Amino acid sequence: MKKNKRFLYLLSLGHLMTDVNQGLLPIFLPIYKEVLGLSFTAAGLVSLMSFISSSVIQPLFGFWSDRRASRWLIPAGCLVAALGMALAGWAPNYVALVASVFLSGLGVAAYHPEASKTAHYLSDQHRATSMAVFSVGGNLGFALGPVVAAWLLAHGGLKASPLLVIPAGLLSLLLWSQLPSLGRAVAGPYSGEEEAALSGEPSEAKDSNFKALLLLLVIVVIRSWLQAGLTNYIPFYYINYLQGDPSYSSMLLTVFLLAGALGTLVGGRIADRWGCKNMILVSLALMVPIVLLFPHTGGPWLFVLLALGGFTLVSTFAPTIVLAQNLMPGHVGMASGLIMGFAIGTGGIGLVIIGAVADALGVPAALASMALIPALGFALTLFLPDDARERRLSQAL
Incomplete structure (x- = not known):
């Protein structure tokens, strides 16, 4: 049980690191607009692409996660979310900016379903409490995004955005190193026990x-x-x-x-x-x-x-x-x-x-x-x- 709690805290930390990147965009977007000479419509399209890749596409990653154990999406999603925003800071043109923001959103979309599913299987009878531990990381990350953005802008401007990859990369390596232990902790549910139970429902x-x-x-x-x-x-x-x-x-x-x-x-x-x-x-x-x-x-x-x-x-x-x-x-x-x-x-x-x-x-x-x-x-x-x-x-x- 103590090991499961440690895994939950680690997943929550990854959630924080991933969602910080979503909180950066509202602060960075006015800067992108000035640097690249964008219209308000073009700037709005950047936000739309972020929304599509991070939110609308997310159920597809959930479908993939249910079809096969894809725990590697946890470290990969965390890293890609930061990598996309790092590249966006150096985007030479509008197309590169949209592509970079879209890539960051894909990382966000990849992380959430697999990590949330894993947190679900790590919980005991107190599932809402366990999910809260996992979820609070994301809420904190989104809230801290503007603070991180302000710090980066004060220490090099948009060109400082590659600094995001350093903590995200280190955490992704830690998450990757824990995947074997994490797999053993959730081996039962991933073997299809709940799917079998579902097939027997009227x-x-x-x-x-x-x-x-x-x-x-x-x-x-x-x-x-x-x-x-x-x-x-x-x-x-x-x-x-x-x-x-x-x-x-x-x-x-x-x-x-x-x-x-x-x-x-x-x-x-x-x-x-x-x-x-x-x-x-x-x-x-x-x-x-x-x-x-x-x-x-x-x-x-x-x-x-x-x-x-x-x-x-x-x-x-x-x-x-x-x-x-x-x-x-x-x-x-x-x-x-x-x-x-x-x-x-x-x-x-x-x-x-x-x-x-x-x-x-x-x-x-x-x-x-x-x-x-x-x-x-x-x-x-x-x-x-009435649950x-x-x-x-x-x-x-």
Whole structure:
């Protein structure tokens, strides 16, 4: 068990190293725009290519992971994610920039399903807690990305980006050296035991799981819309609407993201006691008043409110992954890719709707409208299967 925990911490560290590269792009993109003389449309296409390679493609890596043991994707994904961003800093033209960013996204997409699947098999009965340990690395990495980007820009600019390969390369070597031991730790599940169990399920149970999975995907998309909306409109509200200090807005956003990372850890533990569905319900219910209070709160209480919001919203990160994996017991890699890649990645689509509201009615109205998002998510979550009840029944048997 202690060895399994060590492996979980190592996978979480790899998750951090991989997702730092996703957090770099929003800071580097304005620099790329100036250096290469890009239009806003061309710069937006760079972000789109990153989204496609890191999120949309991710379920395909999950499908591959389920078809065959591909643990080598763990160190390879970590290294490629950093290599792509390192090459992007030296890109001589637009095509090279897009190709480099796309390559980095492929590394992100390769790492998540296989590493999440491995974390799933390393867990004991406390699956949400184990998944939270793995997930918090990614949330921290994304939150620290802007900090790393600022440090690189202050120590050589974009040309310093190859420095990213040094820690990623060392960690990838460590991950590679642990693959044999990791393979022995998860040998049973990888031999097809869960696939065999799935094949014996009645067709009615499979249909029920499929419907529940589709519903869960919609709920995760809704949660991601809210997270993307708050992440983007906190700066808009204080910089563009209130004409505030950008550094103050940056501090607010950092508090929100770091509190979310802490919420990931705590949320997993709570979900193992309450059940994943109950955890999601409570989180979404609390987000409604938090969102409504945000424009009416100031001073130190604003930091408290944002910390509470980030903690509450992101606390459902691990429980949603565990629910998906439980609904697809023979396709854990695919379940991970669908939740961590496709469903979470589509959160950016909701920004288009929120942006339309902001253009028509103003930023405060756009913020107030976001309260409808968790309310809708709460209503849909009521129809998810009660995993806490099912677990109690299985323990009683």
